[in-house]
Amino acid sequence: MMDKLMIVEDSLENVDGGFAFLGRLPYYRGLGLSMVEDIQVTIDGEKIAREDVRFSVRGKTYTLDEMETVYDDRWNFGEKAKITALKAGGLAPGQHKLELAVRNRVSYLPFVPTTKCVKEVALAA
Template identity: 70%
Template sequence: MMDNKMIVEGSLQGVEGGFSFLGRLPYYRGLGLSMIEDIQVSVEGEALPREAIRFAVRGKTYTLDEMETCYDNRWNFGEKATIIALNGGLSAGEHAIGFAVRYRVSYLPFVPTTKDTKNLALAA
């Protein structure tokens, strides 16, 4: 339903040691960061290791391991978080970026994973 809105168009940027893009949580209520079980990022279909992913929201940056015990911050519905991938960087041009989020919701009998893939251009 909201999967195709997860990656924000035109948000790909180079950062020191990698790249970043803006991502949205496709769950309608928002979640505490400790309820985000995993974030996966891929480039051209190749998944990056968990240790290479960082998550930033409202001026704070977390590793995925740090998010597991973060009980005082949230990712709200529609809020644009910065997803940082430390992969050594991307060349200028268009890249297929994949973004998946696995999260925990107490009343669901399964652990949902939502994903989106978009072709984003990195300026020279």
């Protein structure tokens, strides 16, 4: 159910060095950043490398490797985080197929869930 809300509508933009969009945590509670094991971004069928993904919340930006040891910051339920993908030249204006997959580690689950959202999004000219 919450997978449909992961990618925030009308948030896609080009930024210096790539593109960014807003994303929500696909979990009914907030999680410490060290419990977010992976964030995968795919645009128009091209998977962005893990080392080229950045995560920003409340004015702080992290690489995914840095997030593994962040115990004093959280991604709260409903909070919009900025997810940046480094991609030379950014994206061309128009429609794009954006995929976001988030893998969380939840202490009481015997497995590590990955939740995925796919949306057609537009980048304004």
